[in-house]
Amino acid sequence: MKKLLLALISITFLYSCNNSNVSFEGKITDGKDLTIYLNKINADGQIFVDSTKTNKKGSFKLKAKIEDAQLFNIKFSNGTTINTIALPDEKIKFKGSANNFAYDYTVSGSNEAKKAKVLTKQLIETKRSIIAIQDAFKNESRSEKALIEEYKKVINKQRQFSKEFIVNNLSSLAAYMALYQKIDENTYTLNKAQDINFIRAIATSYTRLYPEWQYTKAILANLKMVSNALNQQRIRKAIQNAPNDLPTIKLKNIKNETKQLSDFKGKFIILDFANITSKYAKEINNQYKKIYTKYRNKNLKIYQVALDQDKEALDGHINYYKYPWTIVWEPNSIMGLSAKYWNIKKLPANYLINKNYEIVGKNLFGRDLDEKLEELIK
Numbered sequence: 001m002k003k004l005l006l007a008l009i010s011i012t013f014l015y016s017c018n019n020s021n022v023s024f025e026g027k028i029t030d031g032k033d034l035t036i037y038l039n040k041i042n043a044d045g046q047i048f049v050d051s052t053k054t055n056k057k058g059s060f061k062l063k064a065k066i067e068d069a070q071l072f073n074i075k076f077s078n079g080t081t082i083n084t085i086a087l088p089d090e091k092i093k094f095k096g097s098a099n100n101f102a103y104d105y106t107v108s109g110s111n112e113a114k115k116a117k118v119l120t121k122q123l124i125e126t127k128r129s130i131i132a133i134q135d136a137f138k139n140e141s142r143s144e145k146a147l148i149e150e151y152k153k154v155i156n157k158q159r160q161f162s163k164e165f166i167v168n169n170l171s172s173l174a175a176y177m178a179l180y181q182k183i184d185e186n187t188y189t190l191n192k193a194q195d196i197n198f199i200r201a202i203a204t205s206y207t208r209l210y211p212e213w214q215y216t217k218a219i220l221a222n223l224k225m226v227s228n229a230l231n232q233q234r235i236r237k238a239i240q241n242a243p244n245d246l247p248t249i250k251l252k253n254i255k256n257e258t259k260q261l262s263d264f265k266g267k268f269i270i271l272d273f274a275n276i277t278s279k280y281a282k283e284i285n286n287q288y289k290k291i292y293t294k295y296r297n298k299n300l301k302i303y304q305v306a307l308d309q310d311k312e313a314l315d316g317h318i319n320y321y322k323y324p325w326t327i328v329w330e331p332n333s334i335m336g337l338s339a340k341y342w343n344i345k346k347l348p349a350n351y352l353i354n355k356n357y358e359i360v361g362k363n364l365f366g367r368d369l370d371e372k373l374e375e376l377i378k
Helices: 002-018 111-139 144-168 173-179 193-209 214-241 279-298 311-321 337-341 366-376
Strands: 022-029 035-042 045-053 059-064 070-076 081-086 091-097 106-108 182-184 250-252 258-260 268-274 300-306 326-329 349-353 359-362
Touching: 022 070, 022 081, 035 059, 045 059, 059 070, 070 173, 081 111, 081 173, 106 111, 111 144, 111 173, 111 182, 144 173, 144 193, 173 193, 173 214, 193 214, 250 326, 268 279, 268 366, 279 300, 279 366, 311 326, 349 366, 359 366
Parallel strands: 022 091, 268 300, 300 326
Antiparallel strands: 022 059, 035 045, 035 070, 070 081, 091 106, 250 258, 268 349, 349 359
């Protein structure tokens, strides 16, 4: 019986060791009897891992099992909370005051945790500066113009810090943490359209180094979502900036017949601008053939403006490929009135126009164009 008990104790000990491969230890000044909670921050939310109470000296120890670099949240019962990072088999030690732990703690035993501390401290400084500006605004102690300028400087300083930090830590989980820091509940530190470049840079690095990592999959999904949102934003902007009464195009085809865009009012129209004889245009026209075959009996028309400079080559190309839609020629190429009026600055370019003669999409090709047409033509 005694041998069996010893065996069970050994098995329990081994299980415990295998189940706790990272530890968080700390000593908090004036932190007696604080309850401390440890949560994993996964890509899809937080999961409770462990909890403990500080002893009379303010010491605590928490444990977790992880397989890769992992984000954690440590929360105290006095409301203090920090986010940190751990790698397998690390023993991370914290020291600080209960009253100012989030801003002024020290950490050892993990380079990743040290990076997390740098991020946390900088963000707290930014938030404190913003609060001071808001208080000055309420008290009218300084001019509104001066406070607005100071606010811009604080935000730009935080943005610059975040960008430089990410560039210098692309292989670290700290880059992921930096990307998703928030100035307030609704505002990320990096929130401009061009900041997608930092998402893309981290995604590239993580995909190369950690292809199966949960954070890699999350950032790839985020990159796709942000890319789609920006594309939709560009389309909405194009639609908003388009004239209410769409400019007509009145040009001749290779048979010298005048064809107007407005002739197709009441139909679904793909208005395309292209150098028809170019390689890219041939590929796009192959896409159009499939789409035209699919929707031609559902009131779809294609009105293609050829911006080719060589009229003879264009005529030969159209006669050879016999495209089954309307193709007209703009003699002045991309500098012509039709391209200028429709704001065509680079090729390929197209607009999708609905039955009400309204722009409902811009620069849609392949599957995107097919899906949009399927949505419109029900």
